[in-house]
Amino acid sequence: MFDQHSPVGILDSGIGGFSVVRQVQRLLPGEDLLYFGDGAHIPYGNHGEETILAMAGYMFRFMEERGVKALLVACNTISCVLDRRADEISCPVFSAVQAGAEAAARLEAGKVGVISTVFTHNSRIYPRKIQTLSPRKVVVLSCGCPDLARLVEHSLGDPAGMALVEENLRQELDPMVRVDRVDCCVLGCTHYPLVADSIHRLYPGLPLIDPAEEMARSLKRYLDREGLNNPQAGPGALTVYTTGDVAEYALRARQVGLERVAGVEFYPPMEIA
Numbered sequence: 125m126f127d128q129h130s131p132v133g134i135l136d137s138g139i140g141g142f143s144v145v146r147q148v149q150r151l152l153p154g155e156d157l158l159y160f161g162d163g164a165h166i167p168y169g170n171h172g173e174e175t176i177l178a179m180a181g182y183m184f185r186f187m188e189e190r191g192v193k194a195l196l197v198a199c200n201t202i203s204c205v206l207d208r209r210a211d212e213i214s215c216p217v218f219s220a221v222q223a224g225a226e227a228a229a230r231l232e233a234g235k236v237g238v239i240s241t242v243f244t245h246n247s248r249i250y251p252r253k254i255q256t257l258s259p260r261k262v263v264v265l266s267c268g269c270p271d272l273a274r275l276v277e278h279s280l281g282d283p284a285g286m287a288l289v290e291e292n293l294r295q296e297l298d299p300m301v302r303v304d305r306v307d308c309c310v311l312g313c314t315h316y317p318l319v320a321d322s323i324h325r326l327y328p329g330l331p332l333i334d335p336a337e338e339m340a341r342s343l344k345r346y347l348d349r350e351g352l353n354n355p356q357a358g359p360g361a362l363t364v365y366t367t368g369d370v371a372e373y374a375l376r377a378r379q380v381g382l383e384r385v386a387g388v389e390f391y392p393p394m395e396i397a
């Protein structure tokens with residue numbers, strides 16, 4: 125069971141969900157946040173559906189055991205298969221894809237680009253959702269990037285690594301931006317907003333849609349509506365759990381500008397065959 129004092133859970137395959145934490149800390153500074161990054165198994169986007177479901181289920185149980193009052197699935201790839209797991213969670217669940225699609229549809233652009241993991245791309249979930257939600261006819265071009273999330277995960281703050289990220293971004297985005305001339309681009313993997321500065325530099329003037337902003341707004345609406353805002357006087361704290369490298373996660377949290385990090389702790393990874 126959960127109440128006003130319960131934390132908000134945020135999960136991802138890696139540090140990508142830090143882009144969502146960042147927005148939630150800005151909008152809801154009084155909330156305690158519990159983060160789970162499955163660093164041992166990133167990238168999820170190159171796995172099959174059953175493996176992703178099993179790994180997601182492991183993280184859902186972690187959050188369920190800690191009684192979170194809302195769960196932000198800050199991973200587009202897991203969001204693609206959320207319908208098959210939603211009954212395992214007793215609090216409201218917020219999907220990165222739903223947030224990104226709603227934000228894109230609201231722009232009323234004629235041609236929307238989406239970059240994502242290969243799994244998200246193959247699922248076609250973004251084109252379907254944006255076209256359903258959009259009030260006018262919209263063309264949606266989707267591009268699956270096999271290496272980008274992993275590169276971002278390990279490259280922040282490292283000039284050589286960031287050069288590889290930018291080379292990869294150019295390779296993936298050039299056709300969509302320079303040839304097909306999309307009006308905007310949805311960052312359909314939570315790792316990508318962490319390198320939004322690079323994308324802006326490579327493609328000045330291209331509007332970027334970060335689903336994290338919409339997720340934070342949806343969370344706020346829910347907490348306000350249900351009277352579940354944390355009443356504590358001071359600001360909330362962030363506790364990070366990872367199945368990966370604790371020191372690397374602590375460094376990334378600082379680089380991304382996360383605040384009030386109470387601790388970064390190791391959690392044993394699920395064993396996958």
Ligand code: DGL
Pocket residue numbers: 136137138140141166167168169170198199200201202220241244273274312313314315
């Ligand atoms: N950050 C995740 C997403 O939003 C996926 C990265 C990965 O593990 O492939 O899809």
